[in-house]
Amino acid sequence: MVVVDQDKLARMQQNVRIGGKGTARRKKKIIHKTAGTDDKKLQTILKKLQCNNIPGIEEVNIIKDDSTVIHFTNPKVQATVHANTFAISGNAEHKSITDLFPGILNQLVGMSSSLPKSKAAPISEEDEVPALVEDFDEASKTEAV
Numbered sequence: 001m002v003v004v005d006q007d008k009l010a011r012m013q014q015n016v017r018i019g020g021k022g023t024a025r026r027k028k029k030i031i032h033k034t035a036g037t038d039d040k041k042l043q044t045i046l047k048k049l050q051c052n053n054i055p056g057i058e059e060v061n062i063i064k065d066d067s068t069v070i071h072f073t074n075p076k077v078q079a080t081v082h083a084n085t086f087a088i089s090g091n092a093e094h095k096s097i098t099d100l101f102p103g104i105l106n107q108l109v110g111m112s113s114s115l116p117k118s119k120a121a122p123i124s125e126e127d128e129v130p131a132l133v134e135d136f137d138e139a140s141k142t143e144a145v
Contacts (some may be wrong), residue, residue: 037091046087050077060088062102067097069104 054077062070075090129132 018058042087046078046080049080049083049085051080051085051087061100063097064086069095069097069100071095071100 016134057077058074060072060077064070071093071122072088073093075088078087078089079085
């Protein structure tokens, strides 16, 4: 004969109910996924895109419009050129641009060289606009006739 502890059985039944007394038991226990499974899925997608590891990168700074920086120290960087895809993984820190300013200065200078430059020379006060020699309105009236 099997002896069952009724108190223990009642506690176990209470743990599997969705709501209060009189509701149905849940069909199966929901197991939450860990971050490791998401990382494995990401790695398989990156393999399909033929991403290659880029070694030797010490830090990555992503500068946002509101002058905050997402800073990665010793990240794992993977890239594929034909898909124009870069994957950066590691511990990210959100910082203000002023916190990183002395070390980030050479990166900001590098960004300014990649910006399109204006082809027009800057106008100074010494430059003068030449005066009109002819009346172009008169010339256009005579051509129309």
